[in-house]
Amino acid sequence: MNYTLDFGPVIDALPSLLAGCLGTIGLAIGGMVLAIVIGIGGVILRDSRIRQIRWLVLAFVEIIRNTPFLVQIFFIYFALPLAGLRLDPTPTAIIALGINGGAYAIEIIRGGVQSINRGQIEAGLALGLRKAQVFRLIVLKPALRAIFPSLASQFVLLTLTTSVASAISAYELTSVGQRVESESFRSFEVFGTMTLFYLIISWLLMRVFGMITTRYFSYPVK
Amino acid sequence: MSASSVSEPHLATKVMISMTHVEKWYGAFKALSDINLSVRQGERIVLCGPSGSGKSTLIRCINHLEAYQKGRIHVGGILLTDASSTINSIRREVGMVFQQFNLFPHLTVMQNCMLAPMRSLGLGKAEAATTARKYLDRVRILEQAEKYPAQLSGGQQQRVAIARALCMRPRVMLFDEPTSALDPEMVKEVLDTMIGLAEDGMTMICVTHEMGFARQVADRVIFMASGSIVEEAPPAQFFSNPTHERTKKFLGDILRKH
Numbered sequence: 058m059n060y061t062l063d064f065g066p067v068i069d070a071l072p073s074l075l076a077g078c079l080g081t082i083g084l085a086i087g088g089m090v091l092a093i094v095i096g097i098g099g100v101i102l103r104d105s106r107i108r109q110i111r112w113l114v115l116a117f118v119e120i121i122r123n124t125p126f127l128v129q130i131f132f133i134y135f136a137l138p139l140a141g142l143r144l145d146p147t148p149t150a151i152i153a154l155g156i157n158g159g160a161y162a163i164e165i166i167r168g169g170v171q172s173i174n175r176g177q178i179e180a181g182l183a184l185g186l187r188k189a190q191v192f193r194l195i196v197l198k199p200a201l202r203a204i205f206p207s208l209a210s211q212f213v214l215l216t217l218t219t220s221v222a223s224a225i226s227a228y229e230l231t232s233v234g235q236r237v238e239s240e241s242f243r244s245f246e247v248f249g250t251m252t253l254f255y256l257i258i259s260w261l262l263m264r265v266f267g268m269i270t271t272r273y274f275s276y277p278v279k
Numbered sequence: 280m281s282a283s284s285v286s287e288p289h290l291a292t293k294v295m296i297s298m299t300h301v302e303k304w305y306g307a308f309k310a311l312s313d314i315n316l317s318v319r320q321g322e323r324i325v326l327c328g329p330s331g332s333g334k335s336t337l338i339r340c341i342n343h344l345e346a347y348q349k350g351r352i353h354v355g356g357i358l359l360t361d362a363s364s365t366i367n368s369i370r371r372e373v374g375m376v377f378q379q380f381n382l383f384p385h386l387t388v389m390q391n392c393m394l395a396p397m398r399s400l401g402l403g404k405a406e407a408a409t410t411a412r413k414y415l416d417r418v419r420i421l422e423q424a425e426k427y428p429a430q431l432s433g434g435q436q437q438r439v440a441i442a443r444a445l446c447m448r449p450r451v452m453l454f455d456e457p458t459s460a461l462d463p464e465m466v467k468e469v470l471d472t473m474i475g476l477a478e479d480g481m482t483m484i485c486v487t488h489e490m491g492f493a494r495q496v497a498d499r500v501i502f503m504a505s506g507s508i509v510e511e512a513p514p515a516q517f518f519s520n521p522t523h524e525r526t527k528k529f530l531g532d533i534l535r536k537h
Contacts, residue, residue: 179344180381180440184395184447185371187363194394198385276385277429 066241067250070233077233078254084150084229085216085262091155092215096162100170101192103163114163121160126221129153134225150222150229158215165207169200202274209266213259220255230254293320294353295451295482296341301350303336303506310336312506314350320450323477324484325493325514328503329529334486337503338453341484342366342373355450371399374444378456380436382428388415388439389424392446400447407446414442418472434465438472445476452476454485488533494518502526 067074103114121129130153133144144152173196181191201208223232230251238247296318303311311333318324326334339345340352343359343366352359354369382391392411396402402410415421418438428436437457444452454473458466470492477483477496487493493500493514500517502510502525510517510526521527 174379174381176377176379176381177383180375180377180383181395183342183344183370183373183375184443185367185399186395187367190398194398195383199383202385277427278384279429 060245062246063243064246064250066237066243067246070237070241070247073233074230074237074250074254077228077230078258080147080227080229080233081216081219081231081255081258084147084154084219084222084227085212085258087151088154088158088215088219089212091151092158092162092212095155095159096166097197099159099163100166103167118160118163121157122164126153126157126218127224129157130221130225146222146225146227149225150219150227153222154215154218157218158211161211162208165204165211166200168207169202169204170196172203173200198273205266205270205274209263212266213262216258216262217255294318295320295322295355296484297351297353298337298340299351301337301340301347301352303333303340303345303347310506311340311347314508316501316508318451318482318484320482321480322482322498323496325497325500326484326486326503327488327490327493327500327529327533328509332503333506334503335455336506338375338455338484338486341451341453342370342375344375367399371447372449373451373453374447374449375453375455376437376440376444376457378460380428380433380440380460382436382440382443384428387425387427388420388431391428391439392443395443396446410446410448411442414445415439417445417475418442432465433461434468437461437465437469441469441472441476451482451484454483454487456486456488458487458489490518490533502529504529 099114099117102110105111105114130149133153134146134149137144177195177199178191181195182188186194219227219229220231222229223235226232234247234251238244241247294317296316298314298316301311301314302309314337316324316337326337328334336345340347341354341359343361346361355372357365357369359365359369382388383394386394389408389411392415393404393407396407396410397404412421412424415424418441420435420438420442423431423435423439428439431439441452441457457473458469461469466489470489473483473485473492474496483496485492485497497514499511500514501508502517502521502523504525510521510523512521517526518530521530
């Protein structure tokens, strides 16, 4: 080992690496918001009265969960333009992350909804609330509480998966890092620093999820 | 007979609930067969019978938690159909108390009581809060208003559940074995609350095996078996002089237990 560490290029590139971190966080937040919307919407539609809609949700979940994320993001970025839908790398990445995370979120949130006692729903209905109100006001919060740890770890995974978006040159930490590395050849320093940054981002995210748990899900249960 | 004539004067002649030739099927299983029941305003009915006799199913048909397939149910003069607008307007008139309380765990006692009046009746927050405090006070649990359900005992939870139903100002209250899930020492506080409600003239149908309650409060006791109404009579007559074999056997079983 006569490799001498030289963090000079990393320090020079620090502003763009930090900007890359912000890009990563942006993709992650966008992806998570979309995933939550798809997750909750999918859970509602999965129990739709219309059989075709139920099948559509089921097919969506199966296709997304059984294919690689890289192929999904390539499909949106390279294949959809041939069908007339052309998107920039960043929106592409957010949509791909949201769709991918959403498919997992559907299954996770569904588990939470199924854990809710039927009596809760009946009590809501007996009080004259409509079905949609019962779901929104009575079922949703306890259901999310029940599965929040699973959802949180799925979202940490989603955040780390943003690095795959470097394959379509979306603006995020991995693509910035790769550029810095290819210009400086300081692989150890650059990828080491990126590792540290990803760790910090994950850790921050866990802190945020912890705060959400305390703030919204801390009501006492038996 | 004398007991019934004493308890008659509070009854108006107005029919609150009527069930005619009601049938309920679960697939090929007939859960209710040819149910005919008329409940007048202010009347207190106790429904009893062995488990699986259809008594819970019967009261759950009244607010359409269960659909029925044949016959007619009228609540407050409205025919209960499968139309969701009709179902909802009837549910707003009919309060229900469940065996398992079914309070919403993520809401405080106060919020449990305010949710439906605000979201279903469209009451403002202040008005809903006033109503909630009034009924929580009435079930003597106002001091627990800011607690969550899990912080209360079973008896307290059931009293909150009664208050929550009353906040909708229903014209009828249905009780589905309200004391069956309670520890023995908590049964009384819930029954006392129900007795108070009966004394105030609430129309009530109670599925319960609390025969002391039936004796004290009921205008009529109805005995069900195998999805049918087998016998109905004022409590004095029901307990001292049941006519059907199945009623005698049931009373023998249940009274031996106590």
